[in-house]
Amino acid sequence: MARHGGRILVDQLVIQGVKRVFSVPGESFLAALDGLHDVGIQNVVCRQEGGAAMMAEAQGKMTGQPGVLFVTRGPGATNASAGLHVAMQDSTPMVVFVGQIARGHRDREAFQEVDYRAFFGPLAKWATEVDDTDRLPEYISRAFHVATSGRPGPVVLALPEDMLSAFSDTPDIAAPVPMPTGVSEAQIAAVLDALSTAKRPLIVAGGAGWSRDAATNLERFAERFALPVAVTFRRQGHMDNRHPNYIGDLGVGMNPKLGQRLQAADLVIALGTRLGDIATNGYTLIDPAQPDKRIVHIHPDPDELGRVYRPDPGIAVSASQMIAALAQVNAPEVSRGDWVTSARAEYDAWRAPKETPGTVKMERVVSWLSDNLPEDAVLTNGAGNYAAFLHRYYQFKLFGTQLAPTSGSMGYGFPAAIAASIEHPDRTVVCMAGDGCFQMTVNEFSTAVQHGAKPIVVVANNGRYGTIRMHQERHYPGRVSGTDLANPDFAALARAYGGHGEVVERTDDFAAAFGRAQSSGLPAVIELRLDPEALSTGLTLSETRALGEAG
Incomplete structure (x- = not known):
């Protein structure tokens, strides 16, 4: 049965498991609003696109599934860009639908016309425009795949209003098949080998894709191998801060003693974090040109490995997968002196x-x-x-x-x-x-x-x-x-x-x-x-x- 593009879009959201979207309404995507009318997806109507985008980003951060945003063309889209920047830097899955001018009016600087591929290119993992109503399911399926794969992030689909209101009998595309996951024995062995010779190891946990199970597994691994755990900027929920192996956050205004401990470490196991400028105090605590420590870098996106620091080795798996595997390893007898207890004492003193x-x-x-x-x-x-x-x-x-x-x-x-x-x-x-x-x-x-x-x-x-x-x-x-x-x-x-x-x-x-x-x-x-x-x-x-x- 033929459906207009707005209903095709919303039916795809239902298939993707979307329960809630955030929006500021606009005449450029009236067909999508019509599609949302009676399908059971909650539409949280906001007051300005910047706030709406931040709500959608927070939804993605909470659930691990893409937060979904609808905004209108021109000023609506540009207002929303602040929230997309958050999603990009925070590695948060997000899918943004932007109303667009009619296809026949392109390149005339029509009312509120913007080239969204150019505008959102640096702020999104993928930004494109859907020209054909028949291909809406294909584009939406790809958008959800891209938003959640590798290093998660925002995806933007521009929707010309005449394309969205046109009718089509195109079939739906099924929800993604879960990807097989797993960590190899060789990858586990590489981490254990690095730990076997380290005297002052430090775990630095960060990035997206974590869960309560991952936080529990991190505690178990840290306990068994007598490892101090620092987290990166605003990732303090990755481990119970009361745990004796937790030693603080490498963020803005970090504990100076924690920064010194990062410098003193002979092994850094970077779990999920990109190990950027905030965690390293402007790359001064670890110099990318002359790193004085071994870095085992675990990140789901292979393109991040070796981007700034030379990993030894780099392992392209998610932090949650790796930590689940490591938590099952029986640790040998480990003695690191007061490396963990003194680090924890410094954290406790900082909290006074x-x-x-x-x-x-x-x-x-x-x-x-x-x-x-x-x-x-x-x-x-x-x-x-x-x-x-x-x-x-x-x-x-x-x-x-x-x-x-x-x-x-x-x-x-x-x-x-x-x-x-x-x-x-x-x-x-x-x-x-x-x-x-x-x-x-x-x-x-x-x-x-x-x-x-x-x-x-x-x-x-x-x-x-x-x-x-x-x-x-x-x-x-x-x-x-x-x-x-x-x-x-x-x-x-x-x-x-x-x-x-x-x-x-x-x-x-x-x-x-x-x-x-x-x-x-x-x-x-x-x-x-x-x-x-x-x-x-x-x-x-x-x-x-x-x-x-x-x-």
């Missing part, structure tokens, strides 16, 4: 709260959340100095409880929290946000209300773009330019949207405010009024400026 000025102290707020939230609570954040408190003082207990952009995107935390609350309505979802970060996507508050999401947003309000101000004071001390903010009453804004809002001006009042927010059953904002001197976890504003003045 360093007092900041003011009557609301972020270190105590985050420590309270770490001690009191359920183990399966989901924590999200965007970018800003406030996030350093979360990375340093919060202990993630279970896989899947951290949603944060390794790309360093501001505005991500709140849309991600909405997506998490929709996906896990029975779990506590907390978004940590700065005043600047929150305002980039605060308009999605009405999306949360409309779709029954109830995240609790903790807004660190210090009246400035704190991270940029920190760098500004270091490089141009005392010359404030472009970093101050005029902020709304965030609690009143939450109430205006139909949510719950509170202001906290003393640390001791936070716990009660959080309890009220949680019991409200509404999306909520708790605004923390911070002392402007409390710039980061390490230095105050005055100290940062003094360092800049001293050169």
